[in-house]
Amino acid sequence: MYDIIIVGAGPAGMTAAIYARRAAKTVLVLEAVTFGGQILNTPDIENYPVEAHISGFEFSNKVYEQAKGLGAEFVFEKAVEIVDEGGIKTVVTPKNRYQAKAVILATGSENRKLGLEGEDRLVGRGVSYCATCDGNFYRNKTVAVVGGGNTALEDALYLSDLAQKVYLIHRRDSFRGDDTNAARLKEKANVEIIYNANVTGLIAEKRLKAIEVTDKLDGSTRQIELNGLFIAVGRVPENQNFASLVQLDDAGYAASGEDCHTRTPGLFVAGDNRAKALRQLVTATADGAMAATEAVKYVNEAH
């Protein structure tokens, strides 16, 4: 039995491990893939205090070494269920069952899909969810970005410097993203913005060749030939497996305050899967610190 099990080895989970170990609690971190999380996709972090530039990979390695060095255990198995028996919580993976007095959910989020036929098969064959990861494959090619938030605007701007032509397809008639980015995009000669439209079909042979775009106002459809489609329609928090123990908001985020408590005593939430106004590296690590501090307090008081 551990004092604290942390589910997820992204920045929030690994920071929680550091804080919990410094409070001399035994800590197990369970992670489905490998340590790092979404920040691995960021080639250059420029807004985290201390280092002017650091890659997400290097950042993850440093935090991992720090947490390991303090004595946190890491096991790479996916937590699929938590059984709450009051004082003791059991975290279930496909291979094992682990017990702890307190659990911190730092599961993060995953890309929201459009849900189109062929979408999964075409990932890596023309369909992408990460412009900074895959933009280089589309030098002097034609691409489209679908979405209307800041990520979509930033993706379109980034791609406009690489691709020959960038379509930006947005389901509304204006952008909710950053005004500066929207204004910069409108000045780009190789960017064409298509408002009030949805991507409704993927046309492909081995690779994606074209998309079907439907006008929301008159229902008309047209095909746009292209080489790549970048999907930036938001993210989905990974809370589904734990919904019986955690109050979720309409978007599926854990409806917890800054204290990172959930409705289940001894169960805490930290990072991108928590409802909050700003999802950044620095707010994820802040959550990790807060959740661990509250978990330590819970363990000390309840046991």
Add this chain to the structure above:
Amino acid sequence: MSVIEVTKANFESEVLKNDIPVLADFNAGWCGPCQAMKPMLDELAAGNPGYKIVSIDIDEEDELADEYDVTSIPCLVVFKGGEEVNRNVGLIPRDAIAALVEG
């Protein structure tokens, strides 16, 4: 055994003309998830599995990436007898990498 660097020059001899399956890792130095996957591939290769693991830097070998329709990395492609038999795009855990080749 360790992971072998492969270029267009030795792709045929190292990957296509092989009696054992080959797991080809298309990657790049700037790709964080690729770097995160490397230690797992090194570990698998060190265990002398019944297959070979090769690494292809897509910045250097853009023709190979194009030929095999790789437009997103990390991309793992499994070859048997010179033919692609399996593929995965994106970061996956070590056991899932092994399962791609071992089935």
